[in-house]
Amino acid sequence: MINYRPFLDTLTDTALAHWQAPLAEQLDHLFATLNDGNLPRFLKQLDRLPVIEGVHVDLDQVAVSSDQPLSPDQSKQLNDALRGLIPWRKGPFQVFDTFIDSEWRCDLKWARVAPHISNLTQRIVLDVGSGNGYYGWRMKAAGARLVAGIDPSWLSVVQHLAINHYIQDPTHTVLPLTMEAMAPDLEAFDTVFSMGVLYHRRSPLDHLAELRAALRPGGELVLETLVIEGNDKEALVPPGRYARMNNVWFLPSPEALVTWLEKIGFDNVRIVDVTQTRPEEQRTTEWKPGQSFSDYLDPEDAGRTIEGHPAPLRAVLVAEKPANAERLRRYHLD
């Protein structure tokens, strides 16, 4: 249903060549057994995207423009098709004369992350929970050779296709996979990002082990997640919801996260940023109507969520898989 062949072809002659055949088979099986009415509905929006000539791409701004101004018909078709893929949680994107003002200002997170990571030039990157691939474009702008985003949300997958419809880059994709469903132990990526995913996992240590298994020895993990203030032994398991999300499991302190990473076999673990989420970064826009960050906080106390938990605080950690890491057994806990 989605042609991943151009991406699969880019894996030839890379450290991911051994992933090509199993991934192709996994995607074939996924589409052969798929029973999801949303995907065809989302894909229909791609057919409405107008043909536009003379496209220029600015990946730093995640912007596409054209030599020629768009005709009123082209502008309307473009805007209608992109609005057909609302809600846009991640962005922003400038798509010719349409500015997708997404719920999240992902450029703000990228500005917190980018100064602390290894140079991405020519690196092969995995972005776990990539959403619609906003960060992948920033990684490509920073020189990455190949970026594989994975995200189980079909809307995110199709939003990526809408943007890549004009950028036309086969070396950046969003695959409809969870981390758990990805081929285990690829041991091939130079950098693995997991941003905004750890707290959604019931077994966060298994998630860290899976991330480690995807990295080549000497590769770098960039981990971003919700945290709490506390000592190196503390983590919050919020009873019920957290900031109205019903799938939040573990919010460790940054120091506890360091301990978890070291226990799973990462070296040189560093906490490089801790930032309180602010309403400027996550808010309702016309591209994501309905409730957003401010509605998730206690109206009387912005330091608390609506449920009374500590308000969202996010940390970025960077860690290395030891260069001489031996293949560890399943779950890497031994």
Ligand SMILES: Nc1ncnc2c1ncn2[C@@H]1O[C@H](C[S@+](CC[C@H]([NH3+])C(=O)[O-])CC(=O)[O-])[C@@H](O)[C@H]1O
């Ligand atoms: N098991 C899983 N495996 C892979 N992806 C998953 C899984 N579970 C959920 N997701 C996906 O992870 C993303 C979490 S959002 C972070 C997006 C981006 N990284 C960001 O940092 O803004 C959370 C946030 O908004 O903070 C969603 O797109 C899920 O579909």
